Amino acid sequence: MLIIIISIMVIFLTQNASALTTEEMINLKKAGVSEDSIVWMVEHGYKDADKVLKLKKADFKDENIQAIIKSEAGHQSAKGISETRNDSFSAQADLKTPARIKIIWYRIFHDKPLLQNKETIDNARIAIAGKTLQITWPKREGMNPLNAFQKEPFESPFYWELNKNDILETGEEGYNYKLQTDLSHKGKPDMDDVHYWVIYLDPENSKLIEHIKQALGNK
């Protein structure tokens, strides 16, 4: 029995071993690799940081490095559809900014909010295109055995289709802003009769808030 358990643990540990480490990301940044490329590598589980460093050292342009690593990562893989959406969203975004966020999913129980789940993400990126927010964040990094058993509460990219009744107000819990779904909210994130969503956010570029206000009808 113990052998089976250990085998299962090893499988999960090795599955989690694909992400870039913080040190590798810093080295890539120091070498001059664009942040967009680094984020792409993280989001798509591309982990051959050494190859990218060598290409950069050999003066490959960023767009060519991206083309190479995308090709190697298998652009038409099972992830292809969401990747394409991700890339096209990023291309048409009105604004992109790093942000510190907390996503909270509440369930209404006996007329009171009850936490269903939450996730704090200090290194998120928010893009807004029209009335849609796209929030992305890197996968958990490293071969931390504790990470192996952690199910990420929410998946990146996380989409929020801004509805006119959504509420943007002053934040709490150390965040400057709070965005909340109205119970009549349509589209992403999905709603039902008993759940609602809140995102606390601190965007680096405060113009994001102006864009959100515009999308909500200048509220």
Added chain:
Amino acid sequence: MGRYNKLKLIVSCMVLAVGALFLMPSESHAMPNFARKYGADCSLCHTVVPRLNRFGYEFRAAGYRDPGEIGEQDTEDFKLSNYFAGRIQEQYQYNNHNAASSGTDTTSSQLTFKEFTMYPLTGSWGKYFGSLSEISMAPDESPEIENAYFRMVYPLGENWIQGRVGIMHSFEGFGASDRPIGNNRTLFQTTTATGSPFKIWSKDESGVEVGFYSPKMGTTISANVWNGINSAGDAASGGSLTKDSTEPAYNDKDFQVFVNQFITDNAALSFYYYYGVVPFPATGTQTKDKYQRFAFYGNFYPIKEKLNLIGGYEFGKDSLNNSTVVTGGSNVGDNNGFFAGAEYFVSEKNAFAVRYDNFDPSDEVGHNTVNAINLSYNISATHGLQFITDYQHKETDLTAGGTNKDDTVLARVIFIW
């Protein structure tokens, strides 16, 4: 045990526990299969694991589903990970026993594996069904079935009725009648009275239950028919755990009623009644001992979400409280016990608790009361990892005179996934 050593022991345990608090990230899951299925944090169902909040209480009563889902077909694809969990428990136990008769101290310091537990087939099924299996294995012991029951729930307007069949824990409580913050349950649940070897808790009996729950009124009523216990005090649940067909009470059944009434969303009153029949004494010429146990529990939060006060009282009566009936019967009498305690929730992931326990196994016997004070610290760490540490000072009065004293530290690490 010297006062200095005792203090050193308590301080060491608390330092270790608080150290764990700062080392560990602040996420955890209780029954992780449910957390996986519902994409939920453990706080959806628990205050500090294993203590349930009201949603967790209703979730369980609804057959391990969101109560709003009773009668709805589960449209999600079947995933084994949503219906299976496993738990590993390792523990360190230090005990110092001071014997009144000799005045000497004996100590025990043991780092042992408590048990490995599997929860297969645990979750909701179809529109109305649910099941829980809990199979525990300690080193070199046969697997123990703690729970293996099938549950049906059926909506009646805003309320629902439910039934269970199989092996199950004694009752499904809330607040003071729920599981403790620490490792140790109160004495009157885990100590036998003089007379019947029955214990209110830790006997997982085989039986049938019917129940009713009203979410609006916050009222639960359940009634059980149990196969009962044998003269050794084991639940006669099947397999090698049976009643001896030559003993009295072989075909008798036990009965139980449990009522829980929510006062607020986090406070409740509970009532427990049990009627059983058991052969007495365990050896020699036997007769039937018909016994009854009553228990009342209550809790409330004077400081919202932070400070919880708990209390409980038990009274028991055996039919053999008459010395002329049977040898050994002279010691059988009425028994009673109580507990009172306070729990302080530092955060949603860790809590301190203090509790005083008292139990008198028989009022026919003088100087046989047991008293205990329990200090507990419980912290949920990352990914189902949990540390629970208890210190207990227990004094057992001896009929021959004097008092045995036990000081015990029980530190348990629990990983559930």
